[in-house]
Amino acid sequence: MVSFYDELKDRTNDFLLSCIGCGNCMKVCPISESSNMVIKNLNTATSSPENTPLPESIIEFTHKCFQCGLCNDVCPTNSHREEMMLLLKSKLQSTLPKEYHNKLALKGQNLGFVKNIKQKFAKNKDILGPLLPHYEKRNLKECDTLFYFGCYMLSPTEIQHNTIIIANKLGIDYEILGGLKYCCGMPHYYAGQIDNSEIMHIELLDAINKVNPKVVITSCAECYEALKNLQRKMGASFQPMTTTEWILKNINNLQLKKLSDKVMFHESCIYKRKENMREHGPEVIRKVADLKEFQNIKSANLCCGNLRCDHDPEGLSTLHDKKLQAAKTTGKMCVECVHCWENFADDASRHGITLTDITTLVVNALIDKSEGLEQPKEARPKEIFEGEN
Template structure:
């Protein structure tokens, strides 16, 4: 069934939850928030009914706020509900309730995420991308051309993809090697709407969602390949409830895994690696094998699995930390210890958020953190560096600014803009007084 709007879809889901939820608490039992927020037995026991009461418009308590805005969107709860309800949708509806009732904390979260004057996500992405590259170096569309020719595929880089221009450019190189008729599209002008969805901004989320789908339709693709699994979740799981989507959709990781025979490996890596399953590509999209297929295809790479993998893999904790800093430390510590136990020299990720979360870990880390596309590209003879990686450990703000001074001086942002954004993004503090 198609709904007229995202709001109508959520309203129908709200009524379905109120009608069917039996407050059994199974979704809460599997949630890492219980430990992260140190909830006691009484709080855990009372939470299902508190959440249902809040959904009815009553009792929007601090505990409920903490629970829904601290959600990691990891999907551990998706397959445990005996009534086949979606706890992630439940949480998003509750976020909307907080906003609609004028909750100050919810409004602060919204401003933090969306308001460019207070460091919204679009501005952050633009600054971090601009720090690392000149606009002339981009090899993707940042606007839709008039009357474009139909293409076999669109490689959608999303917003987060531009935080790592080296990854975006390497993906384009790999697509060129595979040799299909495609175009690459990316930038904050084509946001999928997930950031707005995460803070309960229903109408804003729909606006982004529709703009993205309409932009993709204008390029006349048979298939859209997403570099970001969160974008894929939105466009393939949420958007079809309110829009007709005639093209096929999949992750770029799956596409590459299916076309490995088109790639010529030039540089064996002689490397033991371990792999972290991201929540979005794993539990939300259901693809655990494609990344492993890629890793096993790289000459010289040996995959050593951690204790908890696939559907049992822990979340990196990064999403919840956007609103509750430090909340994910136990999840990160657990993953770092599991990775260390494997003896691997690299922890491989496929998600920009997971990689950022682990790069910021300041505890014992006797291995590198690398994106699967970086490792694949290197084995194919594509040499690009993650320009910011050294500064996660050195914490040398002035070193960052000095390295990228040419890009900084030719951009519309001031040096102070870069200082402030980098301080939030990678936890680097300036040495200037």
């Protein structure tokens, strides 16, 4: 198997060669620094060997890039500027801002710092609720269906609980894998720590192989990409599935009523641009609620910015404003991925927009909710996460 880093390097080399310097990528880039970027400097920086001194402006821009992939759509040669930026980021590890380190240090079986995990766990313990026995569980049973919750088990969303409600409703046998220890490694990948990411992929595959599942279901776009990587590159035999896809597959077995909600749908960058799975979300929403399209395409494409790992939050907030302004037509925005929810939560409440997600919509649309593990509650505020480290 070719290592992740070599694969990225090979692909990026071809992109660099095919670049014709039109500058379209920098014109659509949502990051404000992009207007000062010149393609020749960026390309030379990307192809330069590691530890070459680079101008401050390029370093700053690189760490602000959150891989949304808007640049890919406008490239006349169909190259991926975001992957070139990722390679540059991996070469600039020595200058990685501390926000990245703070976020990444928590995760992974051997890479995470035990102390930090304990602190974070203590703060977020009540979020787990009925999932507490499954947190970083070691004795996993063999099962056909595995819910892989990864690090979002500690997330303040309701997505993980709702998934279990739906699973109980369907009456299937399942196993749950989750916790900071079982991180998929994609946050590290997108922060440029590509070798670390590969180690975590291998560790994750070992954990999943204990369960020996046929399908692995997750609600996080990054986790889904990691599962796909395991399937494509490491020869895993299971079928990765997003929660949305899984719901869509079983939608006839769920008794659903149609809600009166009018919702806008925020697409995840990874599902949309990297995995080409843009149809599942709207399909499910159309079944349970009224789907409204974003009118202004430019703001509709804006990303939640999760892959920047909380670096430069003010800049991100101004970007969110554009998107949320466009969502005000219905006042309700639905997301598919856990991280989109986490990143939009604060700004949405500031704009007075109700943030919801597909699993919540489905659970609300259930005619008979009695068999569920727990009734869906209003999502908890994000404050629980703040003040760490």
